[in-house]
Amino acid sequence: MRRITIFLIILAVILGIIGFWFYQRNIFSKEVLKLEILGPSEVTIGQEIEYLVKYKNTGQITLEEAKLIFEYPENSLPTEGENLRIEKTLGDIYPGKEETISFKGRIFGKEDEVKVAKAWLNFRPKNLKAFFESSTTLTSQIKSVPLTFEFDLGSRAESGREIKFSLNYFSNCDFPLSNLGIKIEYPSGFEFLESRPKGLDKTEWSLPLLNKTEGGRIEIGGKLIGELFEQKIFKASLGIWKENQYILLKEARKGVEIIKPSIYISYQINGSANYVASLGDLLYYEIFFRNIGDSPFENLFLAVQLEGESFDLETLRVDVGEFRKGENTILWDSRVLPKLRFLEAGEEGKVEFWVKLKTDLPISSDKDKNPRIKAKITLGQVKEEFVTKINSKLIITQRGVFSDSVFQNSGPIPPRVGQTTTYTISWQVKNYYNDLKNVKVKANLPSQVRLTGLMKPGDARLTFDQNSREIVWEIGDLNWGTGVLTQAPELAFQIAFTPSPDQRGQAPTLISEAKISGEDTWAESEIQAMAPGINTTLLDDQIVSEQQGIVQ
Numbered sequence: 001m002r003r004i005t006i007f008l009i010i011l012a013v014i015l016g017i018i019g020f021w022f023y024q025r026n027i028f029s030k031e032v033l034k035l036e037i038l039g040p041s042e043v044t045i046g047q048e049i050e051y052l053v054k055y056k057n058t059g060q061i062t063l064e065e066a067k068l069i070f071e072y073p074e075n076s077l078p079t080e081g082e083n084l085r086i087e088k089t090l091g092d093i094y095p096g097k098e099e100t101i102s103f104k105g106r107i108f109g110k111e112d113e114v115k116v117a118k119a120w121l122n123f124r125p126k127n128l129k130a131f132f133e134s135s136t137t138l139t140s141q142i143k144s145v146p147l148t149f150e151f152d153l154g155s156r157a158e159s160g161r162e163i164k165f166s167l168n169y170f171s172n173c174d175f176p177l178s179n180l181g182i183k184i185e186y187p188s189g190f191e192f193l194e195s196r197p198k199g200l201d202k203t204e205w206s207l208p209l210l211n212k213t214e215g216g217r218i219e220i221g222g223k224l225i226g227e228l229f230e231q232k233i234f235k236a237s238l239g240i241w242k243e244n245q246y247i248l249l250k251e252a253r254k255g256v257e258i259i260k261p262s263i264y265i266s267y268q269i270n271g272s273a274n275y276v277a278s279l280g281d282l283l284y285y286e287i288f289f290r291n292i293g294d295s296p297f298e299n300l301f302l303a304v305q306l307e308g309e310s311f312d313l314e315t316l317r318v319d320v321g322e323f324r325k326g327e328n329t330i331l332w333d334s335r336v337l338p339k340l341r342f343l344e345a346g347e348e349g350k351v352e353f354w355v356k357l358k359t360d361l362p363i364s365s366d367k368d369k370n371p372r373i374k375a376k377i378t379l380g381q382v383k384e385e386f387v388t389k390i391n392s393k394l395i396i397t398q399r400g401v402f403s404d405s406v407f408q409n410s411g412p413i414p415p416r417v418g419q420t421t422t423y424t425i426s427w428q429v430k431n432y433y434n435d436l437k438n439v440k441v442k443a444n445l446p447s448q449v450r451l452t453g454l455m456k457p458g459d460a461r462l463t464f465d466q467n468s469r470e471i472v473w474e475i476g477d478l479n480w481g482t483g484v485l486t487q488a489p490e491l492a493f494q495i496a497f498t499p500s501p502d503q504r505g506q507a508p509t510l511i512s513e514a515k516i517s518g519e520d521t522w523a524e525s526e527i528q529a530m531a532p533g534i535n536t537t538l539l540d541d542q543i544v545s546e547q548q549g550i551v552q
Contacts, residue, residue, distance in 0.1 A: 170215030
């Protein structure tokens with residue numbers, strides 16, 4: 001009986017030890033080590049991003065022989081080295097120890113593609129032989145691919161005729177892009193004839209290093225054969241080669257309809273086929289029509305319908321032709337235009353008219369965003385529609401005051417030679433119709449004027465170049481309707497002016513005219529506006545008289 005009792009006691013101890021070991025193992029695998037990756041949820045290709053791998057020992061036991069493995073997302077470019085998988089020996093992780101390790105790199109891929117960063121941490125709890133592993137991931141989505149890539153290709157073509165088109169590319173990526181390539185997939189019935197520059201073959205081109213704001217084009221010529229009204233789809237991709245792998249960045253596609261040879265219509269506004277209009281412009285339209293068939297046309301009828309709230313139709317002028325105001329349409333027939341009476345094969349005719357755009361447009365809802373005007377042209381059985389985009393309207397207001405509640409200005413009024421007077425300069429911005437990017441305001445300070453360092457808001461991106469005396473406010477993106485439908489961006493900053501002896505009896509300039517500029521994402525153009533400079537007479541300050549602005 002005694003032997004049985006001893007055996008049972010020993011067995012219970014052994015089972016207890018085994019159970020405790022399994023219990024401890026379960027705790028370590030689930031609770032001891034906290035591991036996470038901190039980083040952006042949305043990224044732009046080429047932009048350097050930072051992953052922070054954070055770990056902490058939340059238990060009471062030292063974790064020994066710890067090793068961290070970090071894996072960059074697929075198609076990344078690490079800032080240091082080339083390996084996407086990095087191992088770091090961490091040594092012992094004592095109870096309560098917390099540390100963060102940084103990994104920097106750049107991600108490449110196409111828009112909306114999801115990229116996953118991964119991390120593993122292997123360790124062995126002290127006094128145990130078993131190794132444990134914690135793992136975590138971070139998912140980021142590519143939200144911006146700052147590359148323009150598109151076909152410049154007509155939407156219609158005649159079967160059997162030679163066509164020429166181009167693939168245009170442009171980079172607004174901060175990081176220089178190398179090893180770029182373009183691939184194109186032609187529709188059935190297309191016969192490649194030539195390209196400029198020459199490609200690696202008929203479907204692939206290698207591109208030179210592409211810095212920010214640089215671009216180019218691939219020009220291609222060939223013949224397209226198909227059935228009448230058949231749709232032919234051209235496809236192309238822009239990518240980057242990395243370790244013999246083609247990483248897709250941008251795609252483009254364009255459909256071309258096979259048409260019967262007839263009349264080719266083109267147009268120009270103010271001498272340009274790609275004119276971008278601004279409110280208040282006087283537009284000089286030239287509509288060209290050419291017989292590209294084999295037979296002449298007789299007794300044609302030409303109509304141009306103008307569509308868009310921006311047209312000021314009261315200003316429309318046409319030398320020949322009839323304007324029907326209720327239909328917003330200009331008409332020409334064979335009675336007023338000889339070329340419409342008889343248009344021989346290969347002959348070209350032209351009509352022209354003038355019309356102004358309104359100087360202002362109401363803005364209240366999404367329908368007012370991205371304004372454009374259209375000219376819908378009908379000539380015989382041929383119809384064309386030409387769209388002209390309109391630039392946004394950008395306004396900058398610059399004010400200068402002494403009596404201001406934002407900052408406590410001080411100093412003599414009128415200003416005195418050798419003595420310092422402080423003033424408040426404020427900028428306010430309005431953007432009307434289109435989204436803008438890279439918006440900035442620039443002005444210059446005279447040598448007798450300096451910044452005091454006070455500004456509101458305090459986190460505004462305001463810089464000053466001591467050599468050029470240029471002050472720059474980096475606004476960045478500016479949505480349509482900002483300052484009109486929503487709060488206007490505003491910056492106030494304090495300057496200090498110490499007049500020199502040669503300025504006595506004058507009203508010196510405190511700050512030059514302010515110039516605001518930005519890139520119109522709709523019109524694909526750069527727009528700008530100006531605000532006049534400010535001198536010591538302070539026309540915006542109701543308390544300070546003009547005479548009090550004269551230096552004493």
